Amino acid sequence: MWTLITGAGSGIGRALALELAPRGHNLILAGRTVQKLEDVAETVRPEAPDCELMTLEVDLADPESTRNLAHQVGDAVDHLSAFVYCAGVGEPAADFASLGLIDFQEALAVNVSAPLLLTQSLLPLLKGGDPASRIVMIGAGMDKHAQPGTGSYGISKMALRRLVRQMSVEFDTMPDGPVVSLFQPGLVDTPGIRSHIKKAGDLNLPHAEWLAGRLEAGECLTAEQAASALVFTLNQVPDSDFHGAVFNGADLVDSLSFAGS
Numbered sequence: 205m206w207t208l209i210t211g212a213g214s215g216i217g218r219a220l221a222l223e224l225a226p227r228g229h230n231l232i233l234a235g236r237t238v239q240k241l242e243d244v245a246e247t248v249r250p251e252a253p254d255c256e257l258m259t260l261e262v263d264l265a266d267p268e269s270t271r272n273l274a275h276q277v278g279d280a281v282d283h284l285s286a287f288v289y290c291a292g293v294g295e296p297a298a299d300f301a302s303l304g305l306i307d308f309q310e311a312l313a314v315n316v317s318a319p320l321l322l323t324q325s326l327l328p329l330l331k332g333g334d335p336a337s338r339i340v341m342i343g344a345g346m347d348k349h350a351q352p353g354t355g356s357y358g359i360s361k362m363a364l365r366r367l368v369r370q371m372s373v374e375f376d377t378m379p380d381g382p383v384v385s386l387f388q389p390g391l392v393d394t395p396g397i398r399s400h401i402k403k404a405g406d407l408n409l410p411h412a413e414w415l416a417g418r419l420e421a422g423e424c425l426t427a428e429q430a431a432s433a434l435v436f437t438l439n440q441v442p443d444s445d446f447h448g449a450v451f452n453g454a455d456l457v458d459s460l461s462f463a464g465s
Contacts, residue, residue, distance in 0.1 A: 211290035213240030215394035219431035225252035264318040274325030294357025315360035337382040372448035389453035
């Protein structure tokens with residue numbers, strides 16, 4: 205079974221690839237930086253020698269590149285069992301007046317328009333599965349919690365939440381359609397969040413110190429923990445509980461840890 209992961213070069217996307225490969229998933233790893241994708245593939249191969257792997261470069265801010273990714277996937281496989289959208293962008297701004305239109309538009313393009321366009325383009329590969337193909341969009345707690353300087357990322361992630369809801373009701377009208385959910389990982393220690401904290405700190409944004417303190421205190425998930433929780437939703441949750449759901453990564457990690465103790 206084939207799974208497409210966007211944003212697979214680092215963070216949760218990378219950890220997810222390492223979790224899924226030994227579980228029988230063949231992987232299409234997509235992202236902006238080919239070398240990072242190849243590094244993930246080289247890490248996967250010794251751990252899962254039977255896993256088939258593809259790496260595909262894509263600029264999700266560019267609709268033409270996004271469509272090209274879908275075409276390449278369609279040329280390579282007949283069906284996708286899962287599609288996980290891990291990519292996300294959005295720079296902090298010093299204040300509302302400094303919120304740049306270009307960055308705001310890029311955040312909307314990558315965090316909202318690209319998952320819409322990619323899902324539309326991949327629908328022929330996502331329909332007709334038995335069991336139904338699964339789509340997961342990675343959200344952010346910042347969507348409902350507005351803080352100074354977080355407009356681009358937070359607003360676009362709120363729009364993604366609404367997009368997932370729209371997908372769920374649209375897929376309900378398809379007798380052989382996929383199922384979709386939103387995965388809210390919470391605070392995860394990734395290169396992306398550390399870069400955000402550095403930039404936000406340089407702008408003296410109040411949330412930077414709070415986030416840094418939580419990371420240093422270990423009050424966060426690792427990328428591996430988030431990926432394990434995500435794999436649970438992909439492989440263990442029934443369709444009826446998966447479709448249209450919003451999963452909280454930290455709560456899942458806690459419950460899985462308790463179940464395993």
